[in-house]
Each structure stands twice: as structure tokens, then as C-alpha cells.
Amino acid sequence: MEMKPAELFILKQEEPFKSMLLHLQMHIERSxxxxxxxxxxxxxxxxxxxxxxxxxxxxxxxxxxxLGFWASAHLKDNKHLVTDGRKVVKSLRYFSLExxxxxxxxxxxxxxxxxxxxxxxxxxxx
Numbered sequence: 427m428e429m430k431p432a433e434l435f436i437l438k439q440e441e442p443f444k445s446m447l448l449h450l451q452m453h454i455e456r457s458x459x460x461x462x463x464x465x466x467x468x469x470x471x472x473x474x475x476x477x478x479x480x481x482x483x484x485x486x487x488x489x490x491x492x493l494g495f496w497a498s499a500h501l502k503d504n505k506h507l508v509t510d511g512r513k514v515v516k517s518l519r520y521f522s523l524e525x526x527x528x529x530x531x532x533x534x535x536x537x538x539x540x541x542x543x544x545x546x547x548x549x550x551x552x
Contacts, residue, residue, distance in 0.1 A: 431465035436482070443484045445523045446491040450482060453528075457535055480538060483517075492517040493531075495538045502537065506530050 429437070436447045447470075454461055454472055461472045461479060471481040483492040492508075494517040501507060507516040518534055520526055 430463070432463045432470035435465065435468075435470050439484055440486075442522055443486070443491055446520050446526065447482055447484070449523060449526060450491070450493055450531075453531060454480070454535065457532070458539065474539070480535075489521055491520045493520075495534070501534065501541065506534065 436444065436451060439447055451463070451470075455463075458472075458474060458479075461474050464471050464473055466478075467481075469481045469483055472479045478496055480496075481492075481494045483494060484490075485492070494515050495501060495507075496515055501516060506518060508519045509516050510519075518531065
């Protein structure tokens with residue numbers, strides 16, 4: 427069986443990135459059995475009901491893994507989410523496997539799941 431590009435992206439990473447990515451991959455797939463891992467924009471991207479849900483990214487230069495969310499305007503957990511100058515996307519950022527807090531990860535993933543399909547921006551009342 428041939429590996430998919432998103433899986434190859436994860437498996438080709440050096441440590442500690444590979445362990446962090448595999449941990450996040452398993453957690454997302456266990457939490458959301460309907461999530462489908464695809465390879466878009468040269469990144470592993472999870473889709474739920476044919477819409478992008480979250481993505482995995484590695485910064486070798488800065489030494490972290492990002493679990494990014496597009497519907498970030500609808501996410502309340504601003505204490506743990508990083509914007510890093512991005513206007514739409516926010517992410518959970520990890521520099522080591524030990525840094526991944528399961529409660530925070532679960533909370534943000536569930537909130538993102540509840541917000542799926544709401545779009546990038548939060549509509550303001552006029």
C-alpha cells in the first residue's frame with residue numbers, strides 16, 4: 427500500500443517534530459473519526475465534511491509545530507492560541523511533545539469542531 431503525501435510529510439520529519447506531529451495526528455483521528463487527512467498547500471490538512479478543519483505545520487527554523495485553525499475568529503481560547511501576525515489563522519504551538527496539554531488540545535479542538543462551517547470571520551452586528 428502506497429503512503430499518502432500528508433502521511434509522508436509527517437513521517438519524513440526529524441525529531442522532535444515527527445513525534446509531535448504523530449501525537450497530534452492520532453489525537454485528531456481518535457477524537458474525530460470523520461476527519462480526513464489530505465495534503466493541501468504542501469501541508470497535512472484535516473477536512474471534516476469536505477471543509478478544512480485544521481492543519482499541521484512545522485517550522486524547522488524556529489523549532490516548533492503548529493496546529494492551525496482557520497475559523498479562529500470563533501475560538502475563545504486566546505490565552506493559548508498564537509496569531510503570530512496572521513490575520514485569520516490562529517494556532518496551538520508546540521516546541522516539544524511534553525508541552526502538549528491534552529485538556530487544552532481537547533478544548534480547542536472541540537471548540538473548532540463546533541465552529542466548523544462558520545467561515546473565517548465573525549460577523550459583527552450592525
